[in-house]
Amino acid sequence: MQVFNTELNYQNPSIEGYYGEFGGAYIPEMLFKNVETLKAEYLKIMQDPAFIAEVDALLKDYVGRPTPLFFAERLSKEIGANIYLKREDLCHTGAHKINNTIGQIVLAKRLGKTKIIAETGAGQHGVATATVCALKGMECVVYMGEKDIERQAPNVARMKILGATVVPAKSGSKTLKDATNEAIRAWINEPNETHYIIGSVVGPHPYPDMVARFQSVISKEMRSQLLEKLGNELPTHVVACVGGGSNAAGAFYHFLNEPSVALVAVEAAGHGVYSGLSAATTQLGTHGILHGSKSIVMQTSDGQVLEPHSISAGLDYPGIGPLHAFLYESKRGTFLSATDEEALASAFHISQIEGIIPALETAHAFSVLPKLGLKPSDVVVVCLSGRGDKDLATYMEHL
Amino acid sequence: MSRLENLFKEQSKRVLNVYCTAGYPHLNSTLQIMESLQANGANIIELGMPYSDPLADGEVIQTSSLHALSNGMTLQVLFEQLSEMRKTIHIPVVLMGYMNPILQFGFEAFCTRAKEVGVDGLILPDLPLFEFENSYGKTIKDNGLDFIFLVTPETPEQRLRKLDSLSSGFLYAVSSSATTGKDKDFSQVAVYLERLQKMNLKNPILVGFGIKDKQSFDAVNEFTQGAIIGSAYINALAKGEDVGETTKQFLNGVLGN
Numbered sequence: 004m005q006v007f008n009t010e011l012n013y014q015n016p017s018i019e020g021y022y023g024e025f026g027g028a029y030i031p032e033m034l035f036k037n038v039e040t041l042k043a044e045y046l047k048i049m050q051d052p053a054f055i056a057e058v059d060a061l062l063k064d065y066v067g068r069p070t071p072l073f074f075a076e077r078l079s080k081e082i083g084a085n086i087y088l089k090r091e092d093l094c095h096t097g098a099h100k101i102n103n104t105i106g107q108i109v110l111a112k113r114l115g116k117t118k119i120i121a122e123t124g125a126g127q128h129g130v131a132t133a134t135v136c137a138l139k140g141m142e143c144v145v146y147m148g149e150k151d152i153e154r155q156a157p158n159v160a161r162m163k164i165l166g167a168t169v170v171p172a173k174s175g176s177k178t179l180k181d182a183t184n185e186a187i188r189a190w191i192n193e194p195n196e197t198h199y200i201i202g203s204v205v206g207p208h209p210y211p212d213m214v215a216r217f218q219s220v221i222s223k224e225m226r227s228q229l230l231e232k233l234g235n236e237l238p239t240h241v242v243a244c245v246g247g248g249s250n251a252a253g254a255f256y257h258f259l260n261e262p263s264v265a266l267v268a269v270e271a272a273g274h275g276v277y278s279g280l281s282a283a284t285t286q287l288g289t290h291g292i293l294h295g296s297k298s299i300v301m302q303t304s305d306g307q308v309l310e311p312h313s314i315s316a317g318l319d320y321p322g323i324g325p326l327h328a329f330l331y332e333s334k335r336g337t338f339l340s341a342t343d344e345e346a347l348a349s350a351f352h353i354s355q356i357e358g359i360i361p362a363l364e365t366a367h368a369f370s371v372l373p374k375l376g377l378k379p380s381d382v383v384v385v386c387l388s389g390r391g392d393k394d395l396a397t398y399m400e401h402l
Numbered sequence: 403m404s405r406l407e408n409l410f411k412e413q414s415k416r417v418l419n420v421y422c423t424a425g426y427p428h429l430n431s432t433l434q435i436m437e438s439l440q441a442n443g444a445n446i447i448e449l450g451m452p453y454s455d456p457l458a459d460g461e462v463i464q465t466s467s468l469h470a471l472s473n474g475m476t477l478q479v480l481f482e483q484l485s486e487m488r489k490t491i492h493i494p495v496v497l498m499g500y501m502n503p504i505l506q507f508g509f510e511a512f513c514t515r516a517k518e519v520g521v522d523g524l525i526l527p528d529l530p531l532f533e534f535e536n537s538y539g540k541t542i543k544d545n546g547l548d549f550i551f552l553v554t555p556e557t558p559e560q561r562l563r564k565l566d567s568l569s570s571g572f573l574y575a576v577s578s579s580a581t582t583g584k585d586k587d588f589s590q591v592a593v594y595l596e597r598l599q600k601m602n603l604k605n606p607i608l609v610g611f612g613i614k615d616k617q618s619f620d621a622v623n624e625f626t627q628g629a630i631i632g633s634a635y636i637n638a639l640a641k642g643e644d645v646g647e648t649t650k651q652f653l654n655g656v657l658g659n
Contacts, residue, residue, distance in 0.1 A: 019532055029501055031458040031527040032552040033576060035561075174464060175454065187457050192580045194556070292502045292528065293455065305476040306503030307454040 013259035013326065013335065020208020020296070023333065025325035028207035030295045033191045037199075040114065042209045048113050049106075049216060061105050062220065065138070066095045068102075070221075072228035072384070077356040084377035087238070088359070088387045089225055091250065098362065098389030099221060099250045100131035104200055106217035108135040111198035118142040118197045122172075122186040124151055124179035124246065125317035125364065126158025127389055128202030133167035143167040146185040148178035151316045158393050176310035179246070179320045183294050203247025204324030207295030211252075211324050218253025225384055226257055233382065240375065242267040243386040244367040245338075246282070246318035248327040250388035255336070265337060267375065268327060269367045271313035272340035282311035283340040284323045285331045293322040299331065314343035314397065315363035317389075341370035347401055350391060362389035363397060405494040405522045406548050406571035409445060410606040410627060417628030418619070418657065419446035419608055420635055421498065423466040424483070425475025426452070431645055432483045433490075438649040440493050443657050446608075447491070448525065448630060451477060451499030458527040460583030462633040466640070477507045481515050488520040496550065496571070498525040509538060513545040523548030523571045531565060539568065550574050555594040559601070566603045573605040575626065577612045583633030584612060588621050595625035616658050631656065 013022065020026040020042075030038055048054050062068040070090045079086045091099035104121075111119060119141050123129030129145040136143035145162055149171040152159050162169050170189075172181040183205075190199045204211040204218075226236040241258055243251035245268040258264040273281035281287060284301055291300035293308060301309040301321035313319040323331075330336030341349070350366035353359060361369070365388045377383060391398065409417065420439050424432045436447050452467035452475050459467070487495070497516060504512045504526070516524070524547055529538060534549070542549050548571030553562050555578055566573055575598060577591045591612070598607055609622040610630035622629050635652055642648025653659075 027533065028530060029528045029533065030530060032530070032557060032565075033458065033554050033580065035530070035554075036556040036558075175468075180455070184455055184457060188460070188581045191458065192584065289506070291505060292500075295457075295528070300502070302502065302506065304506060305478070306506030307471060308502070 013330065014256065016208065016212050020212065022325050022329035025298050025328040026208055026211060027297050028295055029292045029297065030207045031191065034194065037194045038207055044114065045110065045209050045213050048110055054109060057109055058106050062102065066101050066105060067093060068220065069224040070094060072225060072232065075357050082372050082377055083379055084381040084383055087382065087384045089221060089254065089384055091221060091386060091388045092359065092361065092390035096131050096134050097392060098127040099218060099253060100128040100202055101134065102220055102253065103202065103214050103217040103249060104131040104135045107200045108139050108141065112139060114198060116196060116198040119200055120144045120146065120186050120189050120197055121200045121202060122146045122179065122182040123202060124182065124319060125315065126151065126155040126393060127317060130158050130161045132200050133162040133165035136167065137165045144170060144189065146170050146172050146182040146189065148172045148182045150177040151179065155316055155393055178316065180308065187294065203249040204252040204326055205247040205294055205296065205322060211296065211326055214249055215252040215256055215326060218249050219256035221253035221386060222255060222257035237261055237264055238382040238384045240265045240267055240381060240383040242269065242368050242371065242383060244269045244318060244364050244388060245323060245327060246320045246364065247322065248324040250386050252324060252326055254386035266330065266335065267337045267339060267371065269371050270338060270340040271315060271318035271367055272342045273312040275342055276340055280312035282313040282318050282320060284321060285338045286340065296325050298325045298328040299323055314346060315367065317364040318367065339371045339374065341367040345370040350398065359387065360391035361387055362391050363394045365389055404548055404571065409494055410572065413445065414627055416623050417445045417608060418443065419448050419628065419630040420444040421448040421450055421630060421632030422635060423450040423452055423463065423470050424480050425470030425473045426466040427469065427639055429473040429475060433487060434645055435649065436487065436491050438646045440491055442650045442653040443659065444493065444653060446494045446496065448496050448498050451480060451497055451503060453500040453503055456500060458581055460581040460633060462583045462636050466636045477503055477512065481519055484519040494522040495520065496523040496525055497521055501526060501528050510541050513541050513547060517545045517547060521547065523550055525550045525574060527552055534568065552576050566605055569605050572608050573603060574630065575607050575609045577609055580611055582611055588618065591622065592625065595622060599625045616656055619656050
């Protein structure tokens, strides 16, 4: 008998962390105590009014929330629909990642932890973690793929300036997957004093749910901002890029149970979905277990995890969060993809018609807008998950 | 009676389980290694099924796994290599590995095939208690395979007793919460093992993680039925030229022959 969450309740996985058949906690016994404590405590802590007040105050005064919902006039005219940008790029540290790290650092303090570890791909989550560790006086070690350390040098420098130790992950493809492996191994080796701040809606239960809840502030604000601007809380579409899927989870969260809202997730197709150099997990993956949860995984027929490719380090991941796997399989979400080339073109285009330089990850989301068959009455919110400062080196190569 | 049960009935001390990665150092060295382990005093062979992302393993076993994969090792190839192992291997053989490759092979097909070739038990570190009880455990037991759970110094007593009751063959006591191949402080390990000894568990206990030589093997044998050696042996294989000679020297060293 499988204990599956049979009701379509996208916001609440089963007690064991299942969204449909995806999720769970496939972890070695060495991590059991830590994960079990987290599982027992996270909802209690997150619902405690004092915790909520502390996190909300930090989100307001430190992160700069609420982030604006900006009507992109020129883009709207060009696409032929009403396009709004949720400006997560204006968060302190330049991306949505800090919504989660603020929540988890306050939670880690409550759990009595003294040391934080994290994995990072593009470096945005690493910077967001190093930032909150500095803020709260916690030791911080960030695992980052050796290849990503090279292509995201400014973020590596930021983490070091903030006092974090950056450890290169040298195994496998030397990117986000391997950084995550190294972080989990580090956690196994020093579980008692350490909290692992996972940056995406991946990992063993309760991480996917916990991270989605911390990121859900994005869609919570969208609803009230849309109500204020348009007199209607519901857009017709929400569009977000997906690697592991944290900004998408946050942008979708409060619309998950609103069937009129189309949820569009955009994966990184690299050189093309079937080119052999891609990170379009739902298109290329099969059911499997990666980093402690059952989901869709890019792998060989023998079950070895494949090395993905994307120009954007943040989407260069061979898995996807279990919530997204469930959205994909239940068809609640629409999963599209954009190539490296399309993302680069969108990054320049958005920069030049809206005056906003988006992160390479975010640029993927813009690439699909012309393909959605939008009508003039449609209201589309694009989650502008991060700013492009960290990608300047890549952008300069393509000027 | 299973081979593991038989073994512990006949030998209640200094049981030595040696881990090796299938397909390492060469694709076709698997059986040769198993034969020399048996010939040189190993009591159980723990055969690692290589995986690209082995979360519970340290660098040594990670490296040997990637090496084995690039040699072309797959579960299909492994079962072909093992198909005639019972002509020469008489000691218990357990397979150790991670869930993902097994799910791709098909969990039931995997258990059936393992039993067919004469495998005795499974160690799957990322198959937790909940999933074992709710879905996979039945298939394992229906195929007559032993399942060996890991326990750590942090495992609460009630859970430890449950893991013991669901295990058969032996119980795998991880010496401390760590990945494989790390050095351990044995004074703390001793306290933990003494506690396990006093619990009167159903299964014999083998200690793993950090056992690397005669000294560490002797130290844990005071409290348990034996130990598991992995990374230290893989290291020896990586340095040694001849698999047979390396295995002989290594086991002689550990067993004090």
